[in-house]
Amino acid sequence: MKRTASLFLVALFAGAITLGTYKLVFEKNIIAYTSQEQTPFLKTSNTPTNTANFGDADFTIAAEKTVNAVVHVKNMTVGKSNSISGFFYGFESNQRPQIGSGSGVIISADGYIVTNNHVIDKSEKLEVVLNNNKSYEAEIIGADSNSDIALLKIEVEEPLPYLIFGDSDGTRIGEWVLAVGNPFNLTSTVTAGIVSAKARSISSRTNQSFIQTDAAVNPGNSGGALVNTNGELIGINTAITSQTGSYVGYSFAVPSNIANKVVSDLLEFGRVQKGILGISAANVNSPFAQQEGLDEIDGVYVAGIEEGSGADDAGIEEGDIIKQVDNVKVRKFSELTGYLSAKRPGDIVNVAVERNGKSITTEVILKKQLTVQLPIMGLTVKDLSENDEKIYDTNKGVKITSVPERYNDYGLRDKVIVKVDDNDIDNIEDAKNQFSKISRYGRTSITLLGKNGERERIIFQ
Structure with a gap:
């Protein structure tokens, strides 16, 4: 009995020593101090953002401001069901509504909303759902496929919460950011990360410049907000690159300076005004x-x-x-x-x-865009200069400056396109519009002028 009591006392004493040593040596190293100071929501694009370590960062104010300014955008399009009988017998195929989903950001109290062009593309009807579940039909004010930015408008009875544009040029790699949107139809989801890179190009076919972050972005986040810790809009979440279609560690946003400029152009001119270095x-x-x-x-x-x-x-x-x-x-x-x-x-x-x-x-x-690559055929053309007008004896048309290799034998370079089928071509905007209507499976007549004013017509099919 005495032996049992002695063993018990030894075990109790050893346990006390172990617990005391852990408290003294280890536990004090895992204490974390969280700053209680709140970051105010400031209407400025030059406010320094919180780049402290994660333990000190406070995202609550930015999140509260952002979630109420981010909306759910529902795009209803009409698709055709291809039935077997329709294929064999030519019956008119049935049409059925299809609903796509994305996000948008309110940028004014009277209901202007910025989103991605691909979110609203080919829409028959657009519905915007606010964070308070109120639903509105939206009008498309304008869109730009090159920047993937679109501007919507809803008519509201009361002023809405909105975000101001921050200065995306002033963002720094390593800065904390929040991504807010509606992934997988989950309303007002907030994720946090850092700016991983700036001026990131993700396609060799375009010269777009994106902000790369490691804030989780998934399908449905497109058109949502990327904000700094002051609650300023520094990007419109746009894309991910993934073999699975879901987030794998990085996402991309259109910088706010680009989105802001596109929105201003759409409001003032109806289309984007590009200043070209040349x-x-x-x-x-x-x-x-x-x-x-x-x-x-x-x-x-x-x-x-x-x-x-x-x-x-x-x-x-x-x-x-x-x-x-x-x-x-x-x-x-x-x-x-x-x-x-x-x-x-x-x-x-x-x-x-x-x-x-x-x-x-x-x-x-900077000047307006002088050249453009035409759809379908890939010809590069430019507006006529005063010297061109004298050489070709015309003040209308576009000059071909470059051709794809497959058209090298046609002698198209340095000739002027004046007509596509029966439609006159005055400038590069006309040319881009007419070539976008060309069918890959039909016949197209292109009327050209040579340097001495000689006229020829080429049929492509």
């Missing part, structure tokens, strides 16, 4: 660029200058390396295009280039 950059991933060491250049290598462009007028030359535009350092082409996407024709930018080892800074007046 240069073409070397493809740094090409074998030629790698052989010449262009892939190692810190900046944008100017491979070509567009005739009559702002860059041409300012004296920028082929072989120059663009290092900075205004106060923004440029290391890659997407950084250059991202900054210029927020500019209009007539805006002046200071461009710093390196030429033969010397630094040169020059003012460039």
Whole structure:
């Protein structure tokens, strides 16, 4: 009995020593202090954001402001059911409504909403559901497929909560951000992450510039808000890249400076006004660029200058390396295009280039887009200059400056397109519009002018 009591006392004493040692040595290292100071919602684009460690960051104020300004956008389209009898006997196929889902951000108290173009594309009817479950029919004010931004309007009885645009150029890598949207039809979902990269290009076919974050974004988040810890809108969540179709660790947002400019253009002009520098950059991933060491250049290598462009007028030359535009350092082409996407024709930018080892800074007046690649055929055309009008003896039409390899044998380069079928072509907007209507399976007649005014017609089918 005495032996049992002794063993019990030894075990009790050992346990006390163990517990005391743990309390003294280990437990004090896992104490976390959370700041109780609240970040105010400020109407400014220059307010420093909270970049402290996660334990000190407070997202509650930004989240409360954002969730009520993010809406659910429902896109109803009409699809056709392809029945077997319709295929064999030509019966008119039945139409059935299909509903797509996305998000949007209220940007004014009277009901203007910004979202993605792909969220509202091909809609027959748009419904917007607020965070308080009130539902409204929405009108499309305008849309831009290039930036993937669209502007909607709902008619409301009372002022709505809204977000202000922040300065996306001022965001910093590592800064905390929140993504708010409606993934999988889950209303007002908030996720947190950091800015992983800026001026990220995710497609070789476009020169879009995105903010990359690791805040979770899933289907249904498109068109939702990316905000900083002050509750300012710094991006419109747009895309993920994933083999599964769901979030895998990174997402992409259209920077707020670009979205804000697109919205302003749509309201003022009805379409986007693009200010073009007028240069073409070397493809740094090409074998030629790698052989010449262009892939190692810190900046944008100017491979070509567009005739009559702002860059041409300012004296920028082929072989120059663009290092900075205004106060923004440029290391890659997407950084250059991202900054210029927020500019209009007539805006002046200071461009710093390196030429033969010397630094040169020059003012460039941005001009409207002079060239465009036409749908279906892929021809690159430009509006006629005064010199072109004299050479071709016309003040209408568009000049072909580049052709895809498959059309090399047609002798199209440097000729002027004046008609597509029976439709006159006055400028690049006309040409883009008419070529977008061409069917891949029909016949198209294109009327061309040569340098001496001779007229010819080519049939493509």
